[in-house]
Amino acid sequence: MITLVRRPTPSKLWTYATPIVAVIATMIAGGILFAVLGKHPVEAIRVIFWDPLFGANAGYFRGQLLVKAGPLILIAAGLAIGFRAGIWNIGAEGQYIMGALFSAWLALKMYPTESHWLFPAMIVLGALGGLLWAMIPALLKVVFGTSEILVSLMLVYVAENLLAYMSFGPLKNPEGYGFPGSRNLQDYPSAYNAELFAGTGVHWGVVTALVAVIATYILMHRHITGFRIRVAGEAPRAARFAGVIPARLVIFCLGLGGAFAGLAGMFEVSGPSGQITDSFNVGYGFTAIIVAFLGRLHPIGILLAGLLMALTYIGGDMAQLVLGLPSAAIQVFQGMLLFFLLAFDVLTNFHIRFGRAGA
């Protein structure tokens, strides 16, 4: 008989060890999955995790790593703060879309005027788009007590439909020969979020992600606001006695998460993606939830987790190309990772005892 005995405080060792154990367990389970799909498991794991970093064409893939990790880290850094406070913004995908739409709208309005002010203005609008979209669940939560989980999620579908409407309608490229999708911002120098150092994949979004990691670290671990957020999540009653106003916390956490997600959308649409299309969003907003948990809701952890998840995206593409592994296999892989992480987390909070409890 196995029993669980609650630890008085979460184990420090297991807090750091569980993500690593979960990754190893996922690799084993993933290997089994790949074997079931008729691929050589060790080869598949090597193609996904090793070749993009150290393989033959690693130079190209390393750049892609930062391109994919940038938005994941940026979004996850914002979400983690809400998750710490027990505020569940799971609609980052929608906020990401709105950030992209707001900033692309400005750029397409200004086209083809060249101006140094355009790019900064787009950044502001991107953040604002995400912020405003996140304010909907935030205000409904504060005023009416509506579940922010359901509202933020529903708004993803609304945003996706709005994106499709915009790419087929108002924002469609007038010179696009009838194809859906906007003008490509990569051909518009004032709006283009270009690579800062050739071949590295570093664009302004990656820089912003790094700034966000540092800023959220200071906020959460060196500032009274972070302390309040953590108390509110762990002991809501104590937080109220300490003078934390729940409504302000909801607005702050959702607003910050929305603004970060909007920024990620802005840097994506003006850079790697280049245009508004109905398939512009690729699920970063959802994967970022996995990144936030895998990174233990800690900024530095999120940085590492974001890089790892980006690696699975790139490795997945590569495995699709080299081994014919279906792209959905990587999605399964990412889902399994979150499961294993949540499962092994039991070791952080509990001792495992064999034999009867209290014996």
Place this chain on the structure above:
Amino acid sequence: MIVGGIDIVSLTATLMGASTPVLLAATGELVAEKSGVLNLGVEGMMIMGAVAGFAAAVATGNPVLGFAMGAVAGALMATLFAFLTQKLLSNQVATGLALTLFGLGLSALIGKGYEGVRPPPTAKIDFGPLSDIPVLGRILFSHDWMVYLSLILVAVVWYVLRSTRAGLILRAVGESHDAAHALGYRVVAVRFAALAFGGALAGLGGAYLSLVRVPQWTEGMTAGAGWIALAIVVFASWRPWRVLLGAYLFGGITALQLQLQAAGYAIPVHILSMAPYVITIVVLVILSAIHRHGVQAAPASLGKSFHASS
């Protein structure tokens, strides 16, 4: 009867079919939540039910086996969730999200090769002369058997929760797991059963989508239906009959929206497609505004982990 290019009778008739997937999923989730567990993985369980049911029906040529397989797939997903949240005491919100993300991925993987395939048709029940009654015949007696089964399931859930010992135990576990545990009820076992039942119903709902509603398999075809089912449970204040009302309301909006598209109104398709989600939000807001100062309708232990310390 035609109003503004919309045939009211055919609208009401399609409403019942359009509502069935969310009705099944919401009824299942209601049972799970009544036992005190918030399973946010409805979307993942539905889509697994959709793909498993589709695959089984195509392989055997028998839609009944397809529905059975859909229910099994949903229940298996729910059992995975139950193991994590009840045995390993993981966070229910995070685990539910994981279930959805995992289900979306796994279903896409399994569904490769089923795209463009047509499933075997699901039989309509022959009511004989009843279906020839003007208006009513078309609305009430023109459906496949799953529509009627879903209604029976709502009635059964209502009766079991309200009037049986098993229902009382389930509600006790959901209201106060510590008290139920002290009385000698096996909290974790009850929750496993409630979750598995909820998963089976979500799987059935998913299978109805792929086998009857669409009828086809496409990646991500549930398109938020699982989340809407979750919203309907809140809308229903955790009461089975109100789940029925909520699901039919939602189904009505979906059916109306599709008919408006077909009737050629000058509203862009994508704007119309937003309607079900926007209206779900509006309804949630109205409800939470009403309940703000009233009685708390949710089961008292909803979403809390249970750990017997002795």
